[in-house]
Amino acid sequence: MSVEAAAWRRPGPTAKQRRNDVLVGVAVAALAQLNLMLATSAGLLPLGDPPSRPEQIAWTLVITLPLAVRRRWPAAVAIVISVAFIAAQIRRSPEQQVTQGALSAAIYTLGAWSRDRLRARWVRIAIIVAMFAWLGIAVGLSVPDVPADAFPDAAGPLEPLLAAVASGVLLNALFFGFAYFFGETAWTSARRRHQVEVQGQELRRLAAEAGERAVMGERVRIARELHDVVAHHVSVMGVQASATRRVMDRDPAKARTALAAVEQSARTAVDELRRMLNLLRSTGADERPDGSGVDRLDDLVGNARDAGLTATLGVYGDPVPLPDSLSQAAYRIVQEAVTNTLKHANASAIDVRVRYHAAELEIDVTDDGRGAPPGAPAGLGLGLIGMRERVAAHDGTLETHSRSSGGYRVRVRFPLAESQAVAV
Structure with missing residues (x-):
C-alpha cells in the first residue's frame, strides 16, 4: 500500500x-x-x-x-x-x-x-x-x-x-x-x-487555468495586432497632416497631395483593421490577412516616403517562398520599425534590406535618426515586445540598438526550412 x-x-x-x-x-x-x-x-x-x-x-x-x-x-x-x-x-x-x-x-x-x-x-x-x-x-x-x-x-x-x-x-x-x-x-x-x-x-x-491563459494570450495577440495595424498608419497620417499644415498657405498643391496621402492611409488602416478582425474571428490564428507579407514591403517604404523620409528598399539573394506566418511576421516587424522611426527618431532617411541567405532570412532596417537615449532600457515598448514575440515564435533572433554612426537598427534573422534552403 x-x-x-x-x-x-x-x-x-x-x-x-x-x-x-x-x-x-x-x-x-x-x-x-x-x-x-x-x-x-x-x-x-x-x-x-x-x-x-x-x-x-x-x-x-x-x-x-x-x-x-x-x-x-x-x-x-x-x-x-x-x-x-x-x-x-x-x-x-x-x-x-x-x-x-x-x-x-x-x-x-x-x-x-x-x-x-x-x-x-x-x-x-x-x-x-x-x-x-x-x-x-x-x-x-x-x-x-x-x-x-x-x-x-x-x-x-x-x-x-x-x-x-x-x-x-x-x-x-x-x-x-x-x-x-x-x-x-x-x-x-x-x-x-x-x-x-x-x-x-x-x-x-x-482546464480553467488553461482557458484563462488562452484568453490572456488572445488579448495580447489582439493588442499586438491592433498596435501593428493602427500605430503605423496613424503615425504616417500624423506626419503627413503636420506637413500639410506647414505648407498649406504657401504651396496648396503640395498640401492637397499630402491630404490625399492622409486619406489613403486612413482607408488602408480601415481595410487592414477589417481584415485583422476577420482573421481574429477565424479559427486559423496564423493565417495572414491580404497585404501583410514580404511581397508588400514596398507599400511600407512608400508610406515612409510619402511621410517625407528618404526611404529605400533592397532585396538581396534569390527570394524563396515563405510560410504565410513567417512572411507576415517579417512584414509586421518592418512595419513596427518604420512606425518607430516616424514617431520617435526624427530621421530623414530609412533603409530596409531583405537578404535571402542559404539557411536564413535576414531583415535589416536602419535610419539616421537620433537613436535611443543613453541609458534608456531596451525593449520595453509594446511594439518591441511584439517584435520579440513574433521572432521567438519562428525561432529567430532579434537585434535592436543604436548605431555608432548615428540612427537606429532593427535586424532580424529567421531560420529557413531545409526545403527552402535547398531552393536558394
Whole structure:
C-alpha cells in the first residue's frame, strides 16, 4: 500500500446510509427470529439441547441488531457480533444461518469502512483466529461423543470424521476469506473513486487555468495586432497632416497631395483593421490577412516616403517562398520599425534590406535618426515586445540598438526550412 493510500481516510456514512443501516439491522434481526422459529419447529438443533426460548431470542438479537450501526462504528460492531456469536454457540443457540451472515457482514464492513486501516486489519485477523480457535475447541470437545456408526453412508478414501472436520475448516476459510477480501476490495474501490474525483477536480482546475491563459494570450495577440495595424498608419497620417499644415498657405498643391496621402492611409488602416478582425474571428490564428507579407514591403517604404523620409528598399539573394506566418511576421516587424522611426527618431532617411541567405532570412532596417537615449532600457515598448514575440515564435533572433554612426537598427534573422534552403 502506498503512503498516499495509507494516509487516506474514507469519509463516514451519509445520513441516508445510516438510515439504510438501521433498516437492514432491523430486517436481519426479524429474519433471524423467523429462522429461529423454523429451526426449532423442525427440530434442527445442531449444537444439542438449546437454552430457553427467551435466551435464544436474546442471542439472535445481540448478534444481528448491531448491524444497524455497522458503518458508524465498524470495529466495535465486528467485535460485539463475533463475541456474541461464540457465546451463542457455547450456549447452544440453534439459529446458525442468519447469524453467520451477520458475522460475515460485520467483517466485510470493518474492512470496507474502517478509517484506521491498521486497526481494521488486526481486528479482523483476531476475529478470524478466534473463530478458528473456537472451531478447534468445539471439534475437540465433540469428537469423544461421536458414535462409531455416525457416518453409515461414508464411502470416500478419507476417514469420515477427518473429512467432516476438513470440510468444516474449508467452508469457514472460504466464509471468512471472502468477507475479508471483499471488504478490502470495497475500501480500495472507494479510495479509487476518491482519487478519480480529486483528479477530475484537478483537471477542471487546470482546464480553467488553461482557458484563462488562452484568453490572456488572445488579448495580447489582439493588442499586438491592433498596435501593428493602427500605430503605423496613424503615425504616417500624423506626419503627413503636420506637413500639410506647414505648407498649406504657401504651396496648396503640395498640401492637397499630402491630404490625399492622409486619406489613403486612413482607408488602408480601415481595410487592414477589417481584415485583422476577420482573421481574429477565424479559427486559423496564423493565417495572414491580404497585404501583410514580404511581397508588400514596398507599400511600407512608400508610406515612409510619402511621410517625407528618404526611404529605400533592397532585396538581396534569390527570394524563396515563405510560410504565410513567417512572411507576415517579417512584414509586421518592418512595419513596427518604420512606425518607430516616424514617431520617435526624427530621421530623414530609412533603409530596409531583405537578404535571402542559404539557411536564413535576414531583415535589416536602419535610419539616421537620433537613436535611443543613453541609458534608456531596451525593449520595453509594446511594439518591441511584439517584435520579440513574433521572432521567438519562428525561432529567430532579434537585434535592436543604436548605431555608432548615428540612427537606429532593427535586424532580424529567421531560420529557413531545409526545403527552402535547398531552393536558394
